[in-house]
Amino acid sequence: MDLILEGTKKAFWLLFSFDPEVLNILLLSLRVSATATLISLLIGITGGVAIALYRFRGRAVVVSLINTGMGLPPVVVGLFVTIFLWRNGPLGFLGILYTPMAIIIAQAVIATPIVMGITLAAIQHLPEKLRLQILALGATRTQMVWILIKEAKLPLLAAVMAGFGGVISEVGASMMVGGNIKGYTRVLTTATVMETSRGNFDMAIALGIILLLFAYFINLILTQIQQREGLR
Amino acid sequence: MDEGWRARMDRMGSVPILEIRKLKVKKGAVTILNVPSFQIEEGEILSLIGPNGSGKTTLLQTLFFLLNPFQGEVFFRGKKVGLDYPVLDYRRKLALVFQEPLLFDTSVFNNVASGLKIRGIKREEIERRVEENLKRFGIEHLRDRFSKTLSGGEAQRVSLARAFAIQPDLLLLDEPFASLDPPTRESLIEDFASILQQTRTTVILATHDRLEALRLSHRLAVIKDGEILQTGPPEEVVNRPIDEWVASFVGTETILKGRVIRKEGGTFLVSVEGHEIEVVGEAMLGERVILCIRPETVTLSISTAKETTSARNLFIGRIEGIQPMGFYQKVQLYCGFPLVAYVTRPSMENLSLKVGKEVWASFKATSIHVIRQKEREKPIE
Numbered sequence: 362m363d364l365i366l367e368g369t370k371k372a373f374w375l376l377f378s379f380d381p382e383v384l385n386i387l388l389l390s391l392r393v394s395a396t397a398t399l400i401s402l403l404i405g406i407t408g409g410v411a412i413a414l415y416r417f418r419g420r421a422v423v424v425s426l427i428n429t430g431m432g433l434p435p436v437v438v439g440l441f442v443t444i445f446l447w448r449n450g451p452l453g454f455l456g457i458l459y460t461p462m463a464i465i466i467a468q469a470v471i472a473t474p475i476v477m478g479i480t481l482a483a484i485q486h487l488p489e490k491l492r493l494q495i496l497a498l499g500a501t502r503t504q505m506v507w508i509l510i511k512e513a514k515l516p517l518l519a520a521v522m523a524g525f526g527g528v529i530s531e532v533g534a535s536m537m538v539g540g541n542i543k544g545y546t547r548v549l550t551t552a553t554v555m556e557t558s559r560g561n562f563d564m565a566i567a568l569g570i571i572l573l574l575f576a577y578f579i580n581l582i583l584t585q586i587q588q589r590e591g592l593r
Numbered sequence: 594m595d596e597g598w599r600a601r602m603d604r605m606g607s608v609p610i611l612e613i614r615k616l617k618v619k620k621g622a623v624t625i626l627n628v629p630s631f632q633i634e635e636g637e638i639l640s641l642i643g644p645n646g647s648g649k650t651t652l653l654q655t656l657f658f659l660l661n662p663f664q665g666e667v668f669f670r671g672k673k674v675g676l677d678y679p680v681l682d683y684r685r686k687l688a689l690v691f692q693e694p695l696l697f698d699t700s701v702f703n704n705v706a707s708g709l710k711i712r713g714i715k716r717e718e719i720e721r722r723v724e725e726n727l728k729r730f731g732i733e734h735l736r737d738r739f740s741k742t743l744s745g746g747e748a749q750r751v752s753l754a755r756a757f758a759i760q761p762d763l764l765l766l767d768e769p770f771a772s773l774d775p776p777t778r779e780s781l782i783e784d785f786a787s788i789l790q791q792t793r794t795t796v797i798l799a800t801h802d803r804l805e806a807l808r809l810s811h812r813l814a815v816i817k818d819g820e821i822l823q824t825g826p827p828e829e830v831v832n833r834p835i836d837e838w839v840a841s842f843v844g845t846e847t848i849l850k851g852r853v854i855r856k857e858g859g860t861f862l863v864s865v866e867g868h869e870i871e872v873v874g875e876a877m878l879g880e881r882v883i884l885c886i887r888p889e890t891v892t893l894s895i896s897t898a899k900e901t902t903s904a905r906n907l908f909i910g911r912i913e914g915i916q917p918m919g920f921y922q923k924v925q926l927y928c929g930f931p932l933v934a935y936v937t938r939p940s941m942e943n944l945s946l947k948v949g950k951e952v953w954a955s956f957k958a959t960s961i962h963v964i965r966q967k968e969r970e971k972p973i974e
Contacts, residue, residue: 488693488695490691490693490695491695493654493657493659493689493691494689494691494695496657496659496684497657497659497684497687497688497689498688498707498708498711498755498759499681499684499685499708499711499712499759500711501681504711508697508707511697511698512697512698514698
């Protein structure tokens with residue numbers, strides 16, 4: 362058990378001594394995952410609202426695809442993003458494989474169905490008549506959509522948490538499309554995998570604890586907003 | 594409630610605020626609403642009464658252009674909506690209140706302000722109008738409360754205040770009091786009636802409660818199966834229903850079928866299950882008629898002396914049932930034909946009425962409404 366104790370001590374030492382390497386890894390993780398979450402929010406909320414409000418042919422198929430997508434295995438996403446970005450792949454000309462941008466894309470692919478699925482459920486869960494009431498208040502379609510999103514803000518906050526939580530802790534895709542390049546595409550999860558495989562358990566534990574702490578604090582903040590809103 | 598609007602209308606002689614022509618709404622192959630023509634005048638309070646599922650909600654939502662598509666035309670102040678008048682602008686002249694308050698998840702102030710914010714009205718003006726309407730509905734103290742924490746009655750007041758804040762030209766209400774408990778409902782209807790008198794808002798109120806309708810409106814429109822069967826001032830609809838169904842819906846407890854067997858001057862005699870009932874009015878000999886006798890026009894007594902009453906129709910009957918009806922007791926009699934009377938509590942005690950007792954029932958020949966067979970047939974279009 363010395364291992365865990367040592368690791369924990371090292372984690373706090375690394376964190377509070379602002380070790381430049383750890384700090385870089387942490388900041389990159391946050392930047393990449395936050396950007397990916399933001400992209401997934403834009404696409405996911407827009408798509409989720411649209412699918413919730415409109416009836417079209419094949420809607421049931423689309424909805425089941427989204428629901429399946431909520432549990433996309435990161436490794437599979439990593440595989441397909443790699444193929445797309447590969448030198449000879451369809452998007453190979455972009456030359457972004459093994460860059461932070463590639464990780465952002467892969468993580469956005471993972472988080473988008475999660476955000477879209479939760480948004481869809483949240484909007485559909487609002488009373489049917491609420492939409493009529495908003496229109497009856499003289500709202501344009503855009504105003505109506507905006508008001509509906511505001512009405513569903515609590516479940517949407519859950520979508521943010523689920524999306525962010527999903528991507529910051531994901532390792533498969535980041536490893537495959539980012540390549541774990543030191544100082545460039547090395548994020549918390551890929552670094553943890555590497556240190557573990559090298560037998561540097563203290564460093565691995567340290568990184569793991571930092572990851573947990575950050576996931577915890579970000580969720581804590583969002584949960585507090587959500588609970589405060591919910592109680593009003 | 595307000596007798597002045599008719600006089601004002603006559604002076605103005607203007608176009609109706611809203612007019613519907615050849616309105617039809619279909620659900621699949623079934624026509625769920627069919628209104629060939631219908632209008633409402635400025636300042637008028639019209640109650641749309643009918644049972645659940647009769648098409649009241651469909652009519653209101655169609656008027657709001659919330660149900661698409663539909664056939665027919667809607668004219669707002671003489672202009673065709675969707676053609677001479679953009680739908681959004683038209684909608685912004687109207688307000689709609691549902692049975693459920695449907696408040697937004699924010700403060701009472703923001704809820705009442707929502708229609709105004711949507712219209713992009715200036716802050717100071719929003720502030721002023723919200724305060725005015727909070728006061729109007731007696732909910733100033735709830736200004737900063739969150740909608741989730743309100744009781745049903747409070748929430749419905751907020752919903753009404755939100756509609757009034759818009760200062761609509763036409764207010765549509767879909768059973769706004771139906772889900773409130775009786776005391777809450779009473780006080781809200783009372784406040785609402787006086788607010789309507791102050792604001793002189795034009796209103797279409799959909800309700801299945803005829804008492805509510807009678808209390809608030811200038812005019813009634815009876816709707817059933819998507820068709821408006823009769824419109825007219827409340828007294829007219831209640832006292833002279835166009836057919837059996839309307840008669841029963843507006844609370845005519847006694848509806849008797851019979852045949853005209855004799856005519857004498859302005860009156861005629863109708864044979865109902867072998868009993869002769871005298872009626873004042875027009876009818877042809879041998880014609881089949883339906884007699885409507887309102888329960889409040891039937892007098893009960895234990896005396897047999899015919900001279901004690903001026904009514905020619907006097908029958909002895911056995912009390913079959915007594916039910917409390919608010920301020921009245923509903924007494925069901927059988928006089929060879931069924932007859933219902935409303936009796937006040939003091940009279941109940943004076944006459945010591947109970948089930949099984951025989952009493953004399955009388956009603957005037959003038960207080961019977963006659964539905965003639967030919968009036969019931971709808972004109973062929």
